[in-house]
Amino acid sequence: MRTIGHSLACLFLVTLVGCASWLMKGEPPEVLVTNITPLEGTAFEQRLQVDLRIRNPNDFDLLATGIDFTLNLNGKRLARGLGNTAITVPRLSDTVVSVQTSTSTLDVVRQLLSFSEAQDLSYDITGRLHLKDGRMSFDNSGILLEKGQLSGAPTP
Numbered sequence: 001m002r003t004i005g006h007s008l009a010c011l012f013l014v015t016l017v018g019c020a021s022w023l024m025k026g027e028p029p030e031v032l033v034t035n036i037t038p039l040e041g042t043a044f045e046q047r048l049q050v051d052l053r054i055r056n057p058n059d060f061d062l063l064a065t066g067i068d069f070t071l072n073l074n075g076k077r078l079a080r081g082l083g084n085t086a087i088t089v090p091r092l093s094d095t096v097v098s099v100q101t102s103t104s105t106l107d108v109v110r111q112l113l114s115f116s117e118a119q120d121l122s123y124d125i126t127g128r129l130h131l132k133d134g135r136m137s138f139d140n141s142g143i144l145l146e147k148g149q150l151s152g153a154p155t156p
Contacts, residue, residue, distance in 0.1 A: 026058040026060065026136070027057045027058055028136050028137055028138050028139075029054050029055060029056055029057070029062060029089065029129055029136060029138050030054075030055040030057065030138065030140055031052050031053070031054050031055075031069070031125055031127070031129075031138045031140050032052065032053045032055070032140060032142055033050060033051070033052060033071065033123050033125060033142065033144060034051045034052065034053050034096060035049075035050075035051040036048055036049070036050055036051075036144070037049040037051075039100065041105060042105070043105060044104065044105055044106075045102050045103070045104065045105060046102065046103050046104070046105045046107075046108045047100060047101070047102050048078075048079055048100070048101050048102070048103060049098050049099070049100050049101075050071060050079065050081055050098070050099050050100075050101055051096055051097070051098050052067075052069075052096065052097050052098075052099065052125075053094050053095075053096050054067075054087065054089050054094060054095055054096075054097060054129070055089075055093075055094040056089040056090065056091060056092065056093060056094065057092070058091060058092070059091050059092065060091050061088055061089065061090055061091050062087075062088070062089040062129065062131065062136070063086075063087075063088055063131060063132055064086065064087040064088070064089065064129045064130060064131055065084070065086055065130050065131065065132060066082070066083055066084040066085070066086075066087075066129075066130040067081070067082075067083045067087065067097065067099065067127060067128070067129055067130065068080075068081065068082045068083075068127050068128055068130070069081045069099075069125050069126065069127025069128075069138075070125070070126055070127060071101070071123060071124075071125050072123060072124045072125070073111055073121065073122070073123050073144075074111070074114065074115070074119070074121065074122055074123075075122075075124075076107075076110065076111060076114070077107065078103055078107060078108075078111060079101040079102065079103040079107075080101065080103075081099040081100075081101040081127075082099070082101075083097065083099040083100075085097065087129075119147055120143045120145065120146050120147050121143065121144045121145040122141065122142070122143050122144070123141060123142060123143075123144055124139070124140070124141035125138070125139075125140055125141070126138065126139045
């Protein structure tokens with residue numbers, strides 16, 4: 001009986017330590033896409049620079065050691081981004097960070113073919129801001145271009 005109690009206590013402590021991010025205080029950051037710039041590419045891979053505005057609604061600085069995210073355009077996955085640059089987002093403020101990503105050239109072509117001037121170019125971004133003592137998840141969406149703003153776009 002005593003062994004079972006010790007085992008349960010150890011299991012509880014391991015779970016608590018492993019899930020430190022559950023105990024993170026504060027609100028999650030708001031992450032907005034401010035720009036997407038094509039970089040060099042090959043026949044099979046396209047590199048992109050994604051500029052993100054990270055807003056900190058908390059009354060303390062966010063000292064991030066990295067970021068990882070998935071970016072979708074009009075409901076379709078465009079890229080997965082990973083960055084290990086240290087980022088400090090001051091309390092009740094924001095900062096812009098640029099992350100280089102890669103995506104399949106085929107995914108970029110699919111995005112271009114499905115885009116029309118009759119629709120907004122919307123995005124949703126989900127991911128985690130890695131902090132020294134845990135992680136903070138984020139999930140945001142917005143509109144990069146409103147319908148009709150991009151001239152010369154393919155029409156269906």
